Amino acid sequence: MRRTFTETELAAAELRPDTGNYFAKVFAAKEAVFKCFGIDGDSLGSWREIEILDSEERRPEVNLTGSMGTLASDRGVERVLLSLSYDTDYAIAIAALVEGAGSGV
Secondary structure (H helix, E strand, O other): OOOOOOHHHHHHHHOOOOHHHHHHHHHHHHHHHHHHOOOOOOOOOOHHHEEEEEOOOOOEEEEEOHHHHHHHHHOOEEEEEEEEEEOOOOEEEEEEEEEOOOOOO
16 A cells, blocks of 8 residues: 555545545556556556645646656646546546647647
């Protein structure tokens, strides 16, 4: 758990009655994000470099750090949009990269 989820994500899970669903949703979100960058999980420096947070509006937000933050910056990615859904048996995440106007990517 500590190799995959940040301290903030672990703390957020403790506040939820649906801890298992929460972890499934966040894991799916992390996977959707790194797939947007065209890399696989084995190439990812650390799963903790992708952090999934709830905004004050309860929208999922993505915080990229370390090599993922560098990769995003190098590619002109300004932010990552994320849609998450889950029920008892399934979690799904869809991510999209928003690039700067002058990135040319």
